Amino acid sequence: xxxxxxxxxxxxxxxxxxxxxxxxxxxxxxxxxxxxxxxxxxxxxxxxxxxxxxxxxxxxxxxxxxxxxxxxxxxxxxxxxxxxxxxxxxxxxxxxxxxxxxxxxxxxxxxxxxxxxxxxxxxxxxxxxxxxxxxxxxxxxxxxxxxxxxxxxxxxxxxxxxxxxxxxxxxxxxxxxxxxxxxxxxxxxxxxxxxxxxxxxxxxxxxxxxxxxxxxxxxxxxxxxxxxxxxxxxxxxxxxxxxxxxxxxxxxxxxxxxxxxxxxxxxxxxxxxxxxxxxxxxxxxxxxxxxxxxxxxxxxxxxxxxxxxxxxxxxxxxxxxxxxxxxxxxxxxxxxxxxxxxxxxxxxxxxxxxxxxxxxxxxxxxxxxxxxxxxxxxxxxxxxxxxxxxxxxxxxxxxxxxxxxxxxxxxxxxxxxxxxxxxxxxxxxxxxxxxxxxxxxxxxxxxxxxxxxxxxxxxxxxxxxxxxxxxxxxxxxxxxxxxxxxxxxxxxxxxxxxxxxx
Amino acid sequence: xxxxxxxxxxxxxxxxxxxxxxxxxxxxxxxxxxxxxxxxxxxxxxxxxxxxxxxxxxxxxxxxxxxxxxxxxxxxxxxxxxxxxxxxxxxxxxxxxxxxxxxxxxxxxxxxxxxxxxxxxxxxxxxxxxxxxxxxxxxxxxxxxxxxxxxxxxxxxxxxxxxxxxxxxxxxxxxxxxxxxxxxxxxxxxxxxxxxxxxxxxxxxxxxxxxxxxxxxxxxxxxxxxxxxxxxxxxxxxxxxxxxxxxxxxxxxxxxxxxxxxxxxxxxxxxxxxxxxxxxxxxxxxxxxxxxxxxxxxxxxxxxxxxxxxxxxxxxxxxxxxxxxxxxxxxxxxxxxxxxxxxxxxxxxxxxxxxxxxxxxxxxxxxxxxxxxxxxxxxxxxxxxxxxxxxxxxxxxxxxxxxxxxxxxxxxxxxxxxxxxxxxxxxxxxxxxxxxxxxxxxxxxxxxxxxxxxxxxxxxxxxxxxxxxxxxxxxxxxx
Numbered sequence: 001x002x003x004x005x006x007x008x009x010x011x012x013x014x015x016x017x018x019x020x021x022x023x024x025x026x027x028x029x030x031x032x033x034x035x036x037x038x039x040x041x042x043x044x045x046x047x048x049x050x051x052x053x054x055x056x057x058x059x060x061x062x063x064x065x066x067x068x069x070x071x072x073x074x075x076x077x078x079x080x081x082x083x084x085x086x087x088x089x090x091x092x093x094x095x096x097x098x099x100x101x102x103x104x105x106x107x108x109x110x111x112x113x114x115x116x117x118x119x120x121x122x123x124x125x126x127x128x129x130x131x132x133x134x135x136x137x138x139x140x141x142x143x144x145x146x147x148x149x150x151x152x153x154x155x156x157x158x159x160x161x162x163x164x165x166x167x168x169x170x171x172x173x174x175x176x177x178x179x180x181x182x183x184x185x186x187x188x189x190x191x192x193x194x195x196x197x198x199x200x201x202x203x204x205x206x207x208x209x210x211x212x213x214x215x216x217x218x219x220x221x222x223x224x225x226x227x228x229x230x231x232x233x234x235x236x237x238x239x240x241x242x243x244x245x246x247x248x249x250x251x252x253x254x255x256x257x258x259x260x261x262x263x264x265x266x267x268x269x270x271x272x273x274x275x276x277x278x279x280x281x282x283x284x285x286x287x288x289x290x291x292x293x294x295x296x297x298x299x300x301x302x303x304x305x306x307x308x309x310x311x312x313x314x315x316x317x318x319x320x321x322x323x324x325x326x327x328x329x330x331x332x333x334x335x336x337x338x339x340x341x342x343x344x345x346x347x348x349x350x351x352x353x354x355x356x357x358x359x360x361x362x363x364x365x366x367x368x369x370x371x372x373x374x375x376x377x378x379x380x381x382x383x384x385x386x387x388x389x390x391x392x393x394x395x396x397x398x399x400x401x402x403x404x405x406x407x408x409x410x411x412x413x414x415x416x417x418x419x420x421x422x423x424x425x426x427x428x429x430x431x432x433x434x435x436x437x438x439x440x441x442x443x444x445x446x447x448x449x450x451x452x453x454x455x456x457x458x459x460x461x462x463x464x465x466x467x468x469x470x471x472x473x474x475x476x477x478x479x480x481x482x483x484x485x486x487x488x489x490x491x492x493x494x495x496x497x498x499x500x501x502x
Numbered sequence: 503x504x505x506x507x508x509x510x511x512x513x514x515x516x517x518x519x520x521x522x523x524x525x526x527x528x529x530x531x532x533x534x535x536x537x538x539x540x541x542x543x544x545x546x547x548x549x550x551x552x553x554x555x556x557x558x559x560x561x562x563x564x565x566x567x568x569x570x571x572x573x574x575x576x577x578x579x580x581x582x583x584x585x586x587x588x589x590x591x592x593x594x595x596x597x598x599x600x601x602x603x604x605x606x607x608x609x610x611x612x613x614x615x616x617x618x619x620x621x622x623x624x625x626x627x628x629x630x631x632x633x634x635x636x637x638x639x640x641x642x643x644x645x646x647x648x649x650x651x652x653x654x655x656x657x658x659x660x661x662x663x664x665x666x667x668x669x670x671x672x673x674x675x676x677x678x679x680x681x682x683x684x685x686x687x688x689x690x691x692x693x694x695x696x697x698x699x700x701x702x703x704x705x706x707x708x709x710x711x712x713x714x715x716x717x718x719x720x721x722x723x724x725x726x727x728x729x730x731x732x733x734x735x736x737x738x739x740x741x742x743x744x745x746x747x748x749x750x751x752x753x754x755x756x757x758x759x760x761x762x763x764x765x766x767x768x769x770x771x772x773x774x775x776x777x778x779x780x781x782x783x784x785x786x787x788x789x790x791x792x793x794x795x796x797x798x799x800x801x802x803x804x805x806x807x808x809x810x811x812x813x814x815x816x817x818x819x820x821x822x823x824x825x826x827x828x829x830x831x832x833x834x835x836x837x838x839x840x841x842x843x844x845x846x847x848x849x850x851x852x853x854x855x856x857x858x859x860x861x862x863x864x865x866x867x868x869x870x871x872x873x874x875x876x877x878x879x880x881x882x883x884x885x886x887x888x889x890x891x892x893x894x895x896x897x898x899x900x901x902x903x904x905x906x907x908x909x910x911x912x913x914x915x916x917x918x919x920x921x922x923x924x925x926x927x928x929x930x931x932x933x934x935x936x937x938x939x940x941x942x943x944x945x946x947x948x949x950x951x952x953x954x955x956x957x958x959x960x961x962x963x964x965x966x967x968x969x970x971x972x973x974x975x976x977x978x979x980x981x
Contacts, residue, residue, distance in 0.1 A: 024871075071973050112871070134897075138888035145882055148927070152935040153867075160935055164927060171887070171923055175916035182901050183909070 005048060005062050006078040009088065010126045013042050013095070017118030020111055028110040032103060035114035039096045042121065046092040049085050055484055058082070058492035060131055074134040074191040082489030083258050083340065084128040086482055087251055090347045091128070093471070094247045095121040097464050098240040101355055104460075105239070105362050106154065113154060117240060120146040124248050128255065133181045134191040140252070141174055147241065147249070154238035162229075162236035169229040173219030177260075180212035184264070197263050200501050206268035213261045214276075221253030221309045223276075224283045234302035235367070239358030242298065246305050246354055247347035254312040254343050258336070262316065263496040269320065276317040281422045283310030288429030292436070297357045297367045300437055301350060304393060307426060308346045314423060315339030315408040319494065321415035328414070329494050335411030336490045337483055342404025344482060345392070345475060349401050352389040352468040356382070359461055360441075364450045369440050373447025378454040383442045385457075385465045390438045392472045394431040400475035510567035513574045516556040516582060517622050523549030524615040531608025539606050543597060546611040547590055550618070554586040566628060570690050573628035576979035577760065577830070581625040581753050584834055588750040588841065589618050591954060595845045596742030598948050602853040605651055605740065613650065614746055617643035621754040627761055630679045630689040637675070637722070640754055641668050644747060648739040660738025667721070667731045675718025681711030682767075691766035698769045709773050715762060716777045722755045723811045726784035736804035741851060741858065744800060745844040748807060749837045752814075756833040759818055760980075764826055771821035778819035779911060785812030786918040793925045800858045802925060803843055806884060809922055810836050813899050816915060820902040827976050828898035834972070835895045835965065842880040842958040849873065849955060852946045863929060865938025870945050873952075874933045876959035883962040885926035886919045891965035 016038035023031045054061055060079025068076040080088060098117055106113045123146070126139035144167055151163035181191070188195040201209065219226045230250075234242050262269050269276075284307050291303035316339045319332025359382060360375070361367055376383030392399035395406075405426065412419035446452050457465070475482060511518065527549065531542045557579055564575040593611065600606040620640030627633035645668065649661030683689055685707040686697045698708075721728040736744050763774055789809025796802035814836070817829030850857035850866075857863070867874035883890030896919060900912045945952070965972060 021871075021875075067970075069970050069973065071970060071977065109868075138893070141888045141893070145878075145887065148930070149934060152931060160931055163935075164924070164931065167927060168920060168924060172917075172920045175920055176913070178897070179900065179904070179909070179912050179916055182897070182904050182912070186901065186905055 003062070004064060005045065006064055006080065006125075006129045009042060009045055009049075009092070010078070010122050010129065012045065012122070013038060013118040013125070014122035016041075017115040017122065020118060021115035023111055025109045025111045031111035031114055032099075035118060036096075036099050038118055039092075039099045039121070043092040043096050046089055049080060049088060050485070053085060053485060056488060058488040061085075063131070068132070068135065072134065072185070072191060073189060075132050076135060077131045077192065078129040079131045080129050082486040083255065083493070086340070086344050086485060087128050087248070087255060088125050090251070090344055091121060091124050091248050094243060094347065094351055097351070097355070097467065098243050100460055101243070101358065101464050102238070102240045105358070108154065113150070113238075113240075116146040116150050117244065120150070120244060124252075127252060131193055132191050133185070133193055133196060136193075137174070137178060137181060141171070143249070143252075144170055147245070150241040151233060151237045154241065155236040157236070158232070159236040162232040165229050166233040169226070170219055173216040173226070176212040177216035180209045184209065193259070197496060199264070201265065203267055203271065203502060206265040206501065207271065210261055210265040210268035210272060213256065213265070217253040217256035217261065218279075219253070220256065221250060221313060222306060223253075223279045223310070223313060224287065224306070227283070227287070227306050230306060231299050231302045234305070234354075235296060235298045239354055239361070242354040242358075243351040246301075246350040250305060250309055251343045251347060254309070254316065254339060257313065257316045258339075258493065263493060265501075266497045267500050267502055269317065269497060273317045273320040276313055277321070277419065280310040280314035280317070281419065283307055284314070284423055284426045285429070288426055288433065291433040292429065294433075295369055297360070297369055297437065297441065298354065299367075300369070300433060301353045301357065301393075304430065304433060305346065305350050307430070308342065308350070308393075311342045311405055311408045311423070311426070312339045312346075314419070315342065315404075315411060318408070318412050318415045318419060319497065321419070322411060323498055325416070326414055329491075329498060331411060331414040332494045332498070333487075333490050334407060334414075336493060337486055338404055338407025338409075338411055340404075340486050340490070341400070341407060341475075341479060341482060345400035345404045345472070348468055348471050348475070349389055349392045349399075352385075352465065352472065353393060355461075355464060355468070356386045356389060359457065359465075363454055369437065371448070372441040372451060374442075374444045374451055375454065376442045377446050378451060379456045381462065382457050382465075385469060386442050387438055388469055389472065390434045392476070394434040395427060398473070398476050400472045400479070402476055403479045504569060506568060510572070513560070513565055513567040514572060514626075516553045516560070517619060517626075519556055520549060520553045520615065520619050520622060523552065524612060524619065527608060527615065528612045531612070534608070536606075539608070542608045542611050543593065543606075546615060547593060549615065550586045550590045550593075554583055557582045557586065570692065571629045571632045572626050574626060576981065577757070578626045580830075580975060580979040581757055582622055584837065585618060585621045585625070585750050585753050588753070588837055589614060589746070591841055591958070592742070592746045592749060594950055594954050595745055595841070595848055598951055599740075599742045599848045599851060602851075603651070603740070605742075610647070610650060610742070613643045613647045617647065617746070618750065621750060624754040624761075625757040627757070628691050628765075630682070630691065630762070630766075633758060633761060634676060634679060636754070637758065638672065640751060641672065644668075644751065647743045647746060648735055650743060651740045654738075654740070656738045657740060660735045664731050664735045671718055671721035671728070674714050674721070678711045678714025678716075678718055681707060681714065685711060691761055694766040695768055698767065708770065712767065712770060712773055713777065715767075716774060716781070719755070719759050719762065720781050722758060723752075723814070724808055725781040725811050725815060726788040726808060729785065729788070729808045732808055733801045733804040736807070737798060737800045737858075741800070741844060741847050741856065745841065745848065748803065748840045748844055752833055752837055752840075756814065756830060760826060760829075763818065764821070768821070775819050775821055778815050779908075782812045782815035782819060783911070783914055785809060785815065786915060790918045790922040790925075793922070796925070797860055798858055799847060799860050799863070799929070800844075802860065803840070806922070806925075807840065809918065810884075812918075813896060813915065816911065817899040817902050820906045820908075822902060822906060823980060824905060825899075825902035827973075827980050828895075828902040830976050830980060831898050831973065832895040834976075835891045835962075838958065838965070839880055839884045839892060839962060842876075842955060842962065843884065845951070845955050845958065846873070846877050846880065849945060849947050849951060852944070860929065860932055861939070863932050864936045866933040869938055872956070873945060876956055877933060878930050879959045879962050881926040881929045883966065885923040887923070889966045890962050891969060892962070894966060894969050
């Protein structure tokens, strides 16, 4: 009965977004309510994905299949597994929050703003549910257009530079993936991912394909040294744009590694895991240090995102070292589940932090850390939230941030002491830059008249932040519902990535 | 030699009707007062519609007429149908523009119809002589069309440039044809193919002739290094003429390349593949890079044409059936996108104001969101971003190139398409992110233009989401 659920989830927001756009900016309040209704409908529609999910199966669930381009053997085929399902829920959840958060803040062309986010939502769900490589690519690239518009219209002062940089960087990465996909298609005669998984490839071929995928996914994650678009895009994007970028779009890169690189090019992944692992560790340490010296709150969170995403890529690839040194597949699974939990958790935490910055920005129109101080005196409720999310960002036990980092560090320990050692530096650095941020912004004496005049959270902001706070704490205290969902899929993935294709 | 039979005339019926209709418009227009000029317009559309109906009624399969000089096959039928539709759309797009500038004259329609006839002859040519006739008919009509606004010095200059360079190119092409004739002793493309199969493909004389043929084809297409005329002509011609030049003739040039290279000289593929690789890479490089520096939209689109020609050549140079199909798919979809993009300039132009500078599009999203979004569809599609049809066109040619093992070429192609994305995005940036100019942009165009242009832009999206019908049609046309 759920046979068309994924299509509904994909197309409802896209078509809804078009309708919202047609309603127009002149009837902004209708557009707002309509956008909220559509986002809520998508959220509600995504719940059966979780409740109806078969926890014992690694196969694609809720499958759909329709001929799309028969001459290319490319199908409109959708399906979710334990990797994509949580990310879809994260998408529908974040979009509702973004719509609420932008409710009155966006005064310029509001209908187009909400429409862009809804279309974005549908496209992102399409990316996560596509089971056909060409369909995946179509959604993957199409996503760039609404984001380009969002940053370009509603962004900050240097928005045009940032958005064009964002577009071209990610476009450049993706076209290599396209060449790789076409190359494999010419061997299999079929664009389905299942066929790609079975395709035998020689090591040089795998390495070339791996590097092509790497170009696409590493830019999206983003990994050092191709991360420089992210601070620009994050800083200039409107709050909602930053939230979606951090919460979902960065996850696309990690998702791509799990869905494409590891199972399609397992031998190249093994041969080149040193590359990914070392870049991840550099991200964790070096970007952590860079975050420390930022003067702009959004930039600080953006750099902290890069550092946190380093954990995701580390968790994805450290498995090969574990298998090599201990022969234990369970260890590799541990790393992967750490990466997944980290992705979901980072989606919630960084989204929440960007919303917090947005709350301040809406009041004082500056993101400079130096312009704040003692916010807790005038905004106690907000201060409490901010501290909570900052703690989660630093990986405090009891919050979701801890679970992912802990699992990844545990897995790296099995691979090598030194990986774990370097990765653990984040516990110090992360705590340092987040707590210092909190100290400078939230605590202390009231710094200036601006801060003195601040009003605490309104109901709308409170709602958004408390929903996120509940999710962060729930996941931190009891991550089992999430890990249970992923378990069979990840075990299956470890099988795929450890069997040689040569 | 057989005498000409009735069957020959059946095959050429669309051309005959088109010629007849054109002559009627030509004569009738002399006796019309300016108030009744609409009659020429509607009569021209009627001629095109009747021609299209006759094309649709042509017999299935592959038929030769006029002693093998003329062929009707799937490719000819499809190209003729698309060409008539394109020219009809061009007429609708141009009407208001011409009226506002006092250029609404019968000559425009007559010349465009003669050019269409040239396109028809080229698509059906199965002999180098027929092909050359078609090329000249098309070219002469185009020279005159460019100079059509006789009071505009810049148009006269472009026409002069176009004419001189075009004449040289025709000479080069003719020289190539005569050398090929000298080596093989035939003009007939079918006979040429069979004689080459016998082992003449590697003769130095043939290669020499081939180089001239390729240079001629490259000039017509506007491939680098034979591209110099394109920006000046596109820029100098009245926009309604640029609309014509940028769209329909590309179909004929595809036919030229396909008939001569694939059908006639198919067994010399190794000889011409290398030449086309050079032309394709240079076109993509120069077209995309120079387009970035343009401030005039017409010139930018002209360089974009050059880079797109590079992609069409990519499909052709593969030398495989799937490559030819990819090139045809690319050509047809490019025509759709080019029509829409040039029509946006027409849409925003008004009496005394030519909206052909990029900055004229500033703030369009605030003043007229609908057409800003339509332009966005067109631009993003031309940039090759999915889910629009421009992406699939690029996908098919890249697939064709990879299929023959030219991986490096595929990578070069995608890299240049990233560079290309920048200047298309700049148009989006200007429309959506910049504040409107003081006097603003206003859309004064009539409902027919608005409706058809919206349809045109939405077709770019629809063809992207669902393109198997077009692919199947092309697969039937080029088996």
